[in-house]
Amino acid sequence: MGEKSLHDAIKRWYACSDDKLETEIGEYIIDIVRGNMLIEIQTRNFSAIKTKLGNLVRHNPIRLVHPIAQKKWIIRVDVEGKTILSRRKSPKKGRVENLFSELVYIPTMMKNPNFSLEILLIHSEQILINDGQGSWRRKGWSIHDQRLLNVVSRVTFSNPSNFHALLPATLSKMFTSRDLAKALNLSLNKARKMAYCLRHMGAVQVVGKRGQALIYTLAQES
Numbered sequence: 001m002g003e004k005s006l007h008d009a010i011k012r013w014y015a016c017s018d019d020k021l022e023t024e025i026g027e028y029i030i031d032i033v034r035g036n037m038l039i040e041i042q043t044r045n046f047s048a049i050k051t052k053l054g055n056l057v058r059h060n061p062i063r064l065v066h067p068i069a070q071k072k073w074i075i076r077v078d079v080e081g082k083t084i085l086s087r088r089k090s091p092k093k094g095r096v097e098n099l100f101s102e103l104v105y106i107p108t109m110m111k112n113p114n115f116s117l118e119i120l121l122i123h124s125e126q127i128l129i130n131d132g133q134g135s136w137r138r139k140g141w142s143i144h145d146q147r148l149l150n151v152v153s154r155v156t157f158s159n160p161s162n163f164h165a166l167l168p169a170t171l172s173k174m175f176t177s178r179d180l181a182k183a184l185n186l187s188l189n190k191a192r193k194m195a196y197c198l199r200h201m202g203a204v205q206v207v208g209k210r211g212q213a214l215i216y217t218l219a220q221e222s
Contacts, residue, residue, distance in 0.1 A: 006124065009148035010041050010067055025060075028052055037061045043146070047105040057114045066102060068094040070121040070152055076128045081144060085130070094121065096155055097166065097186060100194040110201035116158045123149040160203040164218060166194075176213040 011031055015021060020033040032039035038060045042049055046064075056062050072090040077083060099119050109115045129144040157163060171183045181191035195216060198204040204216040 006146035039063045041065045046102040063116045065118045067120045067122045068098045069124045070094045071123045073125045103197045104193045107197040107200040118156045121152045160201040163203045
C-alpha cells in the first residue's frame with residue numbers, strides 16, 4: 001500500500017537528537033527508543049502489531065504513534081511513475097475520531113498503564129500509479145506512496161479517561177451509539193466502533209438497553 005515514505009518521514013519528524021532508531025529489543029525492531037520508552041509508528045493495520053505490543057508492554061512503556069490525514073492531496077502519475085498527470089485535494093477530511101477504526105483491534109491495551117497512544121493530524125500526499133493493478137474502486141490505479149507534508153497537531157491518550165474529552169457537552173448523560181453518531185456527526189458504523197472501544201477500555205459502561213441498542217454512560221475514574 002506504499003506507506004513506507006510516510007512511516008519514515010514521521011519517524012524522522014518525531015525523533016529527538018538522543019533517540020535511538022531501528023533498535024533491536026528482544027525479537028523485535030523498535031522504531032524509536034527514547035530512554036526506557038519504546039515508540040512504534042503505525043500508519044494503519046493495528047491488528048498486525050497486536051502481539052508485538054502485548055509482549056513489549058509487559059516490560060516497557062510503549063507509545064503507539066498513528067497519523068491521520070486531516071487534509072490529503074491525490075497525485076496521479078503515469079505507469080513509469082515519472083510524469084504527474086494530475087493533483088487534486090481529496091474531499092475527505094480526517095479527524096481524531098478516525099482512530100477508532102484502528103483502535104477497535106486493541107481497545108483493551110488502553111487499560112495498561114505502560115501504554116499510550118498519540119494521534120498526529122497531518123497533511124499528506126497520496127501517489128497513485130496507473131499500473132492496472134489497483135482495486136476496482138480506483139479503476140486499476142495503485143497506491144504507490146504516501147508522503148508527509150506537515151504535522152498540524154497532536155493528541156495523546158495515556159489512559160481511558162482521556163477519551164472523555166472526545167464526547168461533546170451536548171451528548172446526554174446516557175446515550176446510545178446512534179446518539180453518539182448524531183452528536184459527533186459520524187456515520188453509525190464509526191460511532192459503533194467508537195462506543196465499542198470506549199466500552200472495552202473502560203471509558204464508558206453499559207447501563208441498559210433501548211430496544212436492541214446498548215445504553216452507555218461515562219465510567220468513573222478509579
